Amino acid sequence: MGTVLITGGHKGIGLEATRKxxxxxxxxxxxxGRNRAEVDAVARDLASRYRTRIETVAIDIASLASVREAxxxxxxxxxxxxxxxxxxxxxxxxxxxxGAPQYTGDGLEKTFATNCLGHxxxxxxxxxxxxxxxxxxxxASGTHDPDTMDGRMVGKAAExxxxxxxxxxxxxxxxQWGVRYSTSKLCTILYAYELDRRLRARGSSVQSxxxxPGLIVETGLSRSAPMIAQRLTRTSFAKWLFRMLGVTMGSLPFSGDALxxxxxxPAFADASGKYIQSNNGRLIEARSSAMSYDVGRARKLWADSDRLVGLNAQ
Known part of the structure; x- marks a missing residue:
């Protein structure tokens, strides 16, 4: 037996994965999770339902100090x-x-801090x-790839x-806010691939x-959007339209199970360095964007991220 640590496991696909x-x-x-009271409430409910013990940790993934404490x-x-x-x-x-960029208490742009640097x-x-x-x-997210409808819909990922x-x-x-998001997800995949290379180089058996998970309109990912926009994207028509446009669709039950x-x-015990996709009801190994395989970019991103979070200063 081992322990699974999950960030954001109290809502959305994280909660579905936790249940599975x-x-x-x-x-x-x-x-x-960030809201300790909310995480604790979900944990108590799950512990009662599945007759098991669940530990919780407070973490604001956008705060470097909070990440260190967690x-x-x-x-x-x-x-x-x-x-x-x-x-x-x-x-x-x-x-x-x-909207316009927001900044964390560390002075870091909030999208990049939340989706990349904290993790x-x-x-x-x-x-x-x-x-x-x-x-x-x-x-990760298919929005990182500008050659797909997922990427074109949100905004082409930047350098x-x-x-x-x-x-x-x-x-x-x-x-533009969508570009910040898609680029953060490109960085996420670059981290995953660079971690795999580093693990293999040191002879580790840990997998990266x-x-x-595909586009899941039921999640709170776009909670900063106007409420009317959130409601419209959750309609059956919107889901049909996304599919017709070629968007890679997921769902809470399927994508949570996939996660x-x-x-x-055990089927994924040797999937290190791979990009797995929940694609319209199928779980497949797919190719990520061309830029995501750039080793030089990945190494630079890793080194710069190391400096920004102060790892070497410890």
Whole structure:
């Protein structure tokens, strides 16, 4: 038995994945989320329903200090035997922020901080605790690929320059919000592939996998959008239209199950360095964008992210 740590496991596809993992059994579970009261309430309900114990950790993934505190809490739980050793790290939480750039307390652009830098820091703080044959799963998105309708619909991903993305708008030149989001998801896949290369280079058996859950209109990902826009995208007509346009569609039940499978199913025990996609009711191995395979860009992104989160300053 090992422990699964999931960020954002109390809502959306994270919650669906959490339920699937609990149903199959065999793992301890730590749920990490920003609103501790909300996470605790969901954990209590799940613990009662599945007759198991669930630990929770408060984490604001956009705050570097909060990520460090959460990593310490997780490490303490595993090393003191509160839960089993860490086996799966699910980097799932994410958000879109529409309109002009917003900045975190660390002075970082909020989309990049939330979708990229927070998880990058959490990963690096906990990676040495992940057990042999463990997995790191990144929740990605097809929006990263400008050659697909997914990418064209949101906005063509920009150059994955961590320094530029972290300070977007501070020089008076801001990316469009959809471009910030799609680029953050490109960076997520670059992280996943670079982690795989680093793990293989040191002879590790830990797996690094990227999952695209497809467009799921029921989630709160676009919670910053006007309410009327959120409601319209959830209609049957909107779902039909997205499919007709060629958008890669997912659903809460299927994509949540897919996320759980990629994290724990033996069928994905050798899927490191791969891009798995929930594609209109099918779970397939797919090709990500051409830029996502650029090793030079990935290495630069990793090095710049390392500097931005202060890993070497520890």
């Amino acid at each position: 993992i609990l149903e199959q059994g065999g793992f301890d579970l730590i749920m990490a 990593a310490l809490a997780v490490r303490t739980m595993t090393r003191e035997g509160v839960v089993a050793p860490l086996q799966v790290l699910m980097l799932n939480a994410g958000a879109q922020f529409m 990058f820091l959490l990963l690096n703080l906990l990676l040495d605790d992940v057990q042999d044959r463990g997995r790191v799963v990144f929740t 994955p320059d961590a320094t530029r993305l972290a300070t977007d708008g501070k020089d008076g030149k801001a990316l 996998i990227a999952l695209d 759980a499978r990629v994290a724990t199913d």
